[in-house]
Amino acid sequence: MAKRNYLVEGLSGTGKSSVYEELVRRGYTAITTDRAWAYSADPDTGLPGGPIGHDTWMWDRQKAVGELESPEPDVLFVCGSSRNRDHFLPYFTKVFNLRIDDDTMRRRLEARTDD
Template identity: 45%
Template structure:
């Protein structure tokens, strides 16, 4: 929904939601992908899926692998020029279907020590289990499910992270 559209991606715990909130606080138009776009579906076809097939032992890994955004909805939002700038913030396993729509892609990164501290604050979050934490740490190490883009270190304060992103828009 912008004349210029930017994707802010990153693994769990890297600060996508915090960055989105700070961008909104500064008056930017933001699409919270994990809240308003994401659903569990087939990354190739976009077909919604009810859950893992019978017998899938790694339910959490399956759910992460099938967290997608509707390509037609992303295309529609990008085509709307109501706002001068729109930031799409969140993770999607089918990003390869719409990366070409964005002017720039920012990938939030963090060191493993800071990530562990952030994850320590999540144990009571609904659905957050030790197996999920292990998966997040594995994906952090492998960078699986992340697009290429401009890497942004999110170990600092949220305002400084947003400043780092905004300086690269020009």
């Protein structure tokens, strides 16, 4: 059986971290890209540095491809998103896009304490 990579993405506050935690709790192999692959970079050159923001949040190509191409585990859930995520879409069997209503998103973002 070929390896299956699943991307779980969505805007800030939609629940990517909660999905990650639940997948791990249930025994699945999952990574959160904010911790494993992401860095702030110039959007044109990909060189590290600059302020952290939507336009500068990138996945490290070497780290991402290394995990996505690795034969183990058979199933990998990748939770997160980045400006350059389109470059990695061919590695994913399926993409899950989390969505919530505006009021819920606003409430969640206002209650955040960790990022």
